Amino acid sequence: MSDTMRGVVFHTTGDASVFQVENVAVPSPKEGEVLLELDFAGVNFVDIYLRSGLYPINLPAIAGREGAGKIVKLGPNVPASFDLHVGDKIAVFVQGTLAEYVCAPADKVLKLPARVSTKIGSAVMLQGLTAWTLVRDAHRVEKGQIVLVQAAAGGTGSLLIQMCKYLGATVIGTVSTIQKAKVAKDIGCDHVIIYTEIDVIPEVMRLTEDKGCHAVFSGVGQSTFAVDLASVRRKGTLVTFGNSSGPVENFRVLDLSKKNVKLVRPTLANYIAQREEFEVVGREMLDLVVKGKLKVEFGGEYTLESVGQAQDDLASKKTTGKLLVKIKV
Ligand SMILES: NC(=O)c1ccc[n+]([C@@H]2O[C@H](COP(=O)([O-])OP(=O)(O)OC[C@H]3O[C@@H](n4cnc5c(N)ncnc54)[C@H](OP(=O)(O)O)[C@@H]3O)[C@@H](O)[C@H]2O)c1
Structure with missing residues (x-):
């Protein structure tokens, strides 16, 4: 594994032109974290709010809030109860997923069932968990x-x-x-x-x-x-x-x-702040995917170089369904 990776970095807030694909150091998993090699990352409005300055973020930052791929390294003291191993297929909800690798705290990792691909996993992580918490917690439909x-x-x-x-x-x-x-x-x-x-x-x-x-x-x-x-x-x-x-x-x-x-x-993060909540909501939502009750409408696939375009397309009402960035080619 190389020491560097490609990532979509922004040093200032502004329009989509603030993004640059840069070579940056592959992060090292700290205590209780796993290192994930990403296959796909999702495109979301939260990325636009962070890039534009509507929501605060420490800069420079790597863009992206959701993604999925495989665990390539465990940091020290990842609790055995999480049952996480190198090679596991997982989805994450952490900052910095528009890059080849990202570190995630083990308690923010969702293991994907065998029948759920990393493409589907990255597509439902943020919007799927959000939608499910809206209909079960914000208002019980x-x-x-x-x-x-x-x-x-x-x-x-x-x-x-x-x-x-x-x-x-x-x-x-x-x-x-x-x-x-x-x-x-x-x-x-x-x-x-x-x-x-x-x-x-x-x-x-x-x-x-x-x-x-x-x-x-x-x-x-x-x-x-x-x-x-x-x-x-x-x-x-x-x-x-x-x-x-x-x-x-x-x-x-x-x-x-x-x-x-x-x-x-509501905001998703406040519904899944505790591991138990995250596990229950995640399991219920992925169950719907496995049972075929929840299908993803794919609206477009982009590259790390075209993330700005993806965000502009999303913000200008041009798109339907889920926009993804394919990272591992
Ligand atoms: N609270 C949370 O935790 C959470 C989590 C995920 C997403 N969200 C929010 O959910 C919303 C939808 O996100 P999404 O990613 O699923 O987007 P999306 O619905 O795929 O795209 C936005 C859609 O909103 C409609 N729209 C109406 N007026 C608009 C305007 N002035 N600018 C842009 N779009 C406009 C458009 O549909 P029409 O062309 O049909 O009008 C547009 O296609 C966003 O506000 C996002 O921040 C919140």
Whole structure:
């Protein structure tokens, strides 16, 4: 194994041009860590928030928050109870995955079942765990409920739809184009609203007999927030989990009292901070993959050199499903 590796590094925040593929030292696993050789890494909005400066990060940094590959080295004192060995196929949720190698604390590693490839593993690590915690913890989706999923053809949205269907809900999804409507329909969305052609609120009211939805899941943030709130029924839940159009600002808590709405603004890391939580949620989500209940819509494959392009494509609404970076060629 060489002492150096290729990684997507940024020294300042800004647009996608801040990224450079550089030769950097292969990290050495510290106490309780494993060294992973990455096959694939996922492209996510969090990478854009960190690159642009919306979320803080110490610089210089290697981009990327999720990936999957094989363990190539164990650091000292990795507890035997984790059952981790060189050669194991794993997925991780740590900073620095847009590189050939990354170190991860053993308690942040998810072992992949034999039937789950590193391609699928890297695709479901962040968005899959997020979607699953949204429907089980942020709002428990149950049989008979009607839910609204904004950005229904997106990476997280397409997984949310499948999970809500699996849990027995009726799903209304919103998309911007007819092509995206087809993607959402094909993965099981019951009613798709093309919001560039039809007003969302009256259509949601028509589909819910004027009651609104038991839950609204929106990662879009600011631009849909008013529609999100208007689409929730009395005593329903609004789960706003992202900022793809910008963070929600200037919200009056008093407005929730009009319908006794529960407002949740979750982030994955806070649902899986403890190892036990991470294991349970990870096992449940991977089980859905193994059983064929959760399929990944692949929307594009990029290289370390084209990570900036991948992020620009994601941020400009051009994509559907999951974007991956192939690292091991
Ligand atoms: N809280 C967490 O822990 C967590 C974890 C993972 C992801 N997220 C959040 O989930 C959201 C979705 O992430 P994703 O990776 O799955 O993305 P995505 O849904 O695949 O892509 C974003 C989609 O949002 C819609 N959109 C509407 N207005 C937009 C705008 N002004 N700019 C960009 N997109 C806009 C577009 O769909 P249409 O063309 O159909 O409108 C676009 O394709 C992001 O906000 C992300 O931060 C949060």
